Amino acid sequence: MNAADRNEASEIELLLPWHAAGTLSARDAQRVEAALADDPELANRYEAVREELGQTIELNETLGAPSARVMAELFAKIDAEPERRPHLSVTLTARVREFFASRSPRTLAWSASAAALAIMLQAGVIGGILLKDHGGGRSTETFETASAVMSAPGNGSYAMVRFQSKANMDDITQFLEANKLMIVGGPAAGGLYRVMVDKTKLQRDALVDRIKQLQQNKVIGFIAAQTE
Amino acid sequence: MQTTSDEVLIGRIAGGDRLAMQVLFARHHVRVYRFVLRLVRNEATAEDLISEVFLDVWRQAAKFEGRSAVSTWILSMARFKALSSLRRRTEDELDDETAGTIEDPGDDPETVLAKKDKGAALRQCLEKLSAEHREIVDLVYYHEKSVAEVSVIVGIPEATVKTRMFYARKKLSELLKEHGIDRGWP
Numbered sequence: 001m002n003a004a005d006r007n008e009a010s011e012i013e014l015l016l017p018w019h020a021a022g023t024l025s026a027r028d029a030q031r032v033e034a035a036l037a038d039d040p041e042l043a044n045r046y047e048a049v050r051e052e053l054g055q056t057i058e059l060n061e062t063l064g065a066p067s068a069r070v071m072a073e074l075f076a077k078i079d080a081e082p083e084r085r086p087h088l089s090v091t092l093t094a095r096v097r098e099f100f101a102s103r104s105p106r107t108l109a110w111s112a113s114a115a116a117l118a119i120m121l122q123a124g125v126i127g128g129i130l131l132k133d134h135g136g137g138r139s140t141e142t143f144e145t146a147s148a149v150m151s152a153p154g155n156g157s158y159a160m161v162r163f164q165s166k167a168n169m170d171d172i173t174q175f176l177e178a179n180k181l182m183i184v185g186g187p188a189a190g191g192l193y194r195v196m197v198d199k200t201k202l203q204r205d206a207l208v209d210r211i212k213q214l215q216q217n218k219v220i221g222f223i224a225a226q227t228e
Numbered sequence: 229m230q231t232t233s234d235e236v237l238i239g240r241i242a243g244g245d246r247l248a249m250q251v252l253f254a255r256h257h258v259r260v261y262r263f264v265l266r267l268v269r270n271e272a273t274a275e276d277l278i279s280e281v282f283l284d285v286w287r288q289a290a291k292f293e294g295r296s297a298v299s300t301w302i303l304s305m306a307r308f309k310a311l312s313s314l315r316r317r318t319e320d321e322l323d324d325e326t327a328g329t330i331e332d333p334g335d336d337p338e339t340v341l342a343k344k345d346k347g348a349a350l351r352q353c354l355e356k357l358s359a360e361h362r363e364i365v366d367l368v369y370y371h372e373k374s375v376a377e378v379s380v381i382v383g384i385p386e387a388t389v390k391t392r393m394f395y396a397r398k399k400l401s402e403l404l405k406e407h408g409i410d411r412g413w414p
Contacts, residue, residue, distance in 0.1 A: 013394075014390040014391070014393070014394055015390070017368050017369065017393055017397070018368060018374065018375060020369075021368055021369055021372050022372070023368075023372055023373065023374040023375075023377075024374075044412070045413055048401075048411050048413065049397070051346070051347075051350060052350065052354075052365070052369065052397065052400065053369045054347075055347055055350040055351050055354060056354060056365055056366065056369035056370050057369065057370055058347070058351065059351045059354055059355070060262050060266070060366065060370040063261075063262045063265055063266070064271075065257075065258045065261065066257060066258070066261040066271075066274070066275045066278060067275060069275070070257065070261075070275045070278060070279050071253060071257070073279055074253065074279045074282050074283060075246070075249075075250075077279070077283050078246065078249065078283065078286050079246075081286070081287070083244070084243070084244035168293075168294070168295075
């Protein structure tokens with residue numbers, strides 16, 4: 001882009017097509033709106049952008065659709081593929097995706113471990129739980145309350161987990177695989193998941209040790225062992 | 229009514245769920261077809277290519293990392309296949325085909341009529357943009373892709389995405405001016 005164009009194309013003007021399409025962030029959209037309100041010439045150019053948007057949609061919509069043969073041929077090829085036996089990692093990935101898809105953006109954005117803890121305590125629903133807050137400090141604290149947020153079963157050992165908001169799906173999947181964990185419930189308030197940490201019922205001390213080991217992982221924002 | 233997200237469908241497809249594949253195909257195949265058709269300008273080729281794209285979705289679903297939207301991932305694969313297909317054609321073939329699609333810029337009766345209909349003129353000029361400019365205009369306006377998503381699909385930095393769109397729009401204005409429509413910019 002030469003100097004003349006650079007002057008001509010202000011940062012705001014460059015964003016006009018995305019503003020018309022509604023794909024800007026809220027912050028950028030506000031910047032553009034403010035500029036449009038102050039600059040009639042820019043507002044005129046924005047009208048031109050909106051015309052382009054409308055006509056591009058109209059043009060594309062006249063292109064028609066592919067014939068039915070595409071779907072028929074595609075699924076014939078798929079049916080001819082070797083039968084797929086999902087690997088453990090695939091099923092885990094699918095489960096993690098489904099859990100993430102069910103989380104609200106607000107829950108996803110929640111990063112304060114203390115907030116999750118506060119919700120649980122306010123609700124008064126945690127039964128015999130050992131809590132570790134990565135964001136708060138180094139010590140492990142023990143809380144005893146009335147009942148369980150999700151009922152503890154007779155078999156197996158379980159924990160309540162909230163993943164770090166920055167952890168991506170791959171990290172979480174690898175963590176679950178490496179530690180032979182399985183998500184069995186959630187998300188509950190504060191983005192908490194119920195995770196089976198062992199198929200057998202571990203002794204309390206063994207469970208505490210297991211939780212201490214798991215809480216070292218970077219994907220963990222919060223973990224609490226669920227005991228009866 | 230809540231629909232199953234694309235990400236969830238991909239997870240199920242990775243596990244071999246044929247029904248999830250049908251849902252995903254039904255949801256995206258028309259737009260992907262139109263995106264490819266605008267690049268290759270041949271309906272039969274576009275149909276063959278989208279069949280290949282969705283077969284790759286089936287085969288590679290387990291590798292989908294969720295770093296971008298599923299539609300962005302699919303459009304990236306479609307673009308790669310469309311460009312590879314174009315590269316496979318000989319220059320002669322390209323010349324023959326494009327000669328049939330590019331209209332004379334002179335004031336033929338259709339163009340005269342188009343002057344009276346700004347919308348039609350705009351659509352005609354959108355067709356005359358280069359493949360590079362057509363692609364970015366379609367991605368932004370029709371496929372509703374953000375700057376970051378276009379950057380992923382086309383494989384260029386976000387700043388280049390913005391300036392390429394600016395130049396595409398500038399070229400569009402120049403083409404409109406040739407059709408007798410002056411937008412006052414550039």
